Amino acid sequence: MNRLVVKVGDVLEIEGRLYDVVPDKQAGAALEPAITMSVDEILGAHGERALTSEEFEARFGDLPSDGEG
Numbered sequence: 012m013n014r015l016v017v018k019v020g021d022v023l024e025i026e027g028r029l030y031d032v033v034p035d036k037q038a039g040a041a042l043e044p045a046i047t048m049s050v051d052e053i054l055g056a057h058g059e060r061a062l063t064s065e066e067f068e069a070r071f072g073d074l075p076s077d078g079e080g
Contacts, residue, residue, distance in 0.1 A: 017023065019040055021032040029045035054060055062070070 015023075017032050017040070019032050019034050022045055023030045023032065023042065025042075029047055030042040031045045032040050033043050035041040048056075051061065
């Protein structure tokens, strides 16, 4: 059996996909798919952009708020 020594914060490539080594709930480590694109990059790839503050307020300003930000 082969053993790979990694630590939390490392990034691994497995079969062409990137994974972050993250802490788990038992003080160990787990693998999660790495986030390799920013929100702006994802939106741009689909021909979209983030809403301005004014656009957001115009579309969602009348929604009830929970008062937590």
